[in-house]
Amino acid sequence: MSTIRIRPGIRADIPVLLEIYNYEVLHGTATLDIHPRTMEQWEEWFDGHGKENHPLLVAEIEDDAAQQGTGRIAGNAAHQDSGRIAGYATLSSYRTKEAYASTVELSVYIAPDLRRRGVASRLMEEILKLAREDERTHLVVSVITSGNEASAALHNKFGFTFAGNIPEAGVKFGEYQGIDQYYLIV
Secondary structure, eight states: OOEEEEEEOOGGGHHHHHHHHHHHHHHOSSSOOOSOOOHHHHHHHHHTSSBTTBOEEEEEEESHHHHTOOHHHHTOOSSTTSOEEEEEEEEEESOSSGGGTTEEEEEEEEOGGGTTSSHHHHHHHHHHHHHHHOTTOOEEEEEEETTOHHHHHHHHHTTOEEEEEEEEEEEETTEEEEEEEEEEEO
């Protein structure tokens, strides 16, 4: 059985979080970034979280299977005597205009070999709890690449409302990708 622990992200997590994100950049469509992010970019990204209404949560999973996973991501270890980082969730600025300050954009990324183990649900539960407790946050928005059924199901599970599809919004892997927009008033 797996134990999943959710905690605030710390600077020592940056390399593993970057590795999880860049895996999706190179192999998936959960992000429409097409070039891997650099450590310098991810340090700047990290500095934009953990303050105001922009938390960064990390999920650690502890069990034999997680400790003995395959691939480079599977062997990550940000802390001694703790579980393996399985994923993270953030609430980020939705737009730069001041009027949008109470709206945040949700992102959840899970290491590829630790998906379908409840990590995303635990992260979603905790990040939405923080959003509800923060009087500065009113609306959580999520932009999901069309066809990402697992992400759509996760958002539906937590009461998000589908707000529409923008077809062919970007090109990744030589194909047009649409985006689906979801929202939750907290």
